[in-house]
Amino acid sequence: MTEAKSAQKDAYSLLLEAIDLGEFKPGDRLVESDLAERFGVSRTPIREALQRLETQQLLTRDGRSLIVASLDHNQLAELYVVRAELEGLAARLAAKHATEEEVRVLRDMVEEDRALVDDPEALARANRRFHRQLHLASHNRFLVQQLNLVHQSMALMATTSLAVEGRSETALAEHDAIVSAIEAHDEEAAQAALKDHISKAFVTRLKLDAAGAEG
Template identity: 75%
Template sequence: MQKDAYTLILEAIDAGVYKPGSRLVESELAERLGVSRTPVREALQRLETQAMLTRDGRSLIVASLDHNQLAELYAVRTELEGLAARLAARHASDEELRVLRSMVEDDRSLLGGDPRALSRANKRFHKQIHLASHNRFLVQQLDLVHRSMALMASTSFAAEGRDEVAMGEHDAIVRALESHDGDAAYGATKTHISRAFETRLRVDAGELKVR
């Protein structure tokens, strides 16, 4: 199925093609995406309504998150991700658990590599847990949260040493899921998200080096 202009622009923001502060020009986007200007204009209006884009004079730019918005986003994400893990511990099929286990093992090959590749692997991992919760309304809310996370200028995986620690946290989450221990899965996930937020704050404060 062919993706529409809205999805393509959103994916480009998520992939870091357009970073916070990047100016989006209707004519340039239409040419780049190979579509007419009308669907691009409609997509930009929709993204502005969703606060993914903001006005800078007459121009539309990719929005950014200030400290308070970041804290608010992580507060919501921590609880929703924890709930998804708790439900996945109860509802995940054996096949879904095997997929999660293979992700943990395969992603170890990315350690020390490109932070963006690790970030993409991390998103796949969490998305799989969302789906394993078997709750469509929760998945929808988490999709909104993760869409807003594209407005962060960098990934916490760029921080020195974060990748190896995060992989260990993923392993702890999957072990709890494999044991069908909802409380442990909830706790391990909240710890994982909390540490990611702490890492991001330390990077922003200049306490941690980034690769």
């Protein structure tokens, strides 16, 4: 029983990570037998993991097949509204509760990520790491849980907004402003800087999607 639960957890985590990293993109069909072979587990934990991901709306039905879900315009807008509010709260709480060591880690991430401005995919991974670290610095487990769900849904975007010309540099400048506010223990400034960061990311995302529609 324990092994079965472990296998189910591993299969779910592996699938979730693959979606998060863009190895499976919106519209991709997921086949039990192929996934079992890819991840080296039996089909039962794969099937249970697929059902769990479908329940979380990360997968959807296309006839009898399961495919990676995609976000329409309204879903995207709703997601960014929730993300801005929750992440803004996380930044506010981080300004109040983060330890010196946690703030140093955030500062180091900003500095290290400057070397990735010409690699959007690598910077996107670093961006996710930065935001997760900021969530943890809020010291509120319930908020972290909700943000994990939000960021799972963010994985349903086929491309990163950081691929837009000039966005990498401005996003890092926004991260710098967020960390500066947290360093100063300025709760209002941290919240405002984070919400501004999400707003600008949303604008970039809308432009990116509009360009894709024109193409």
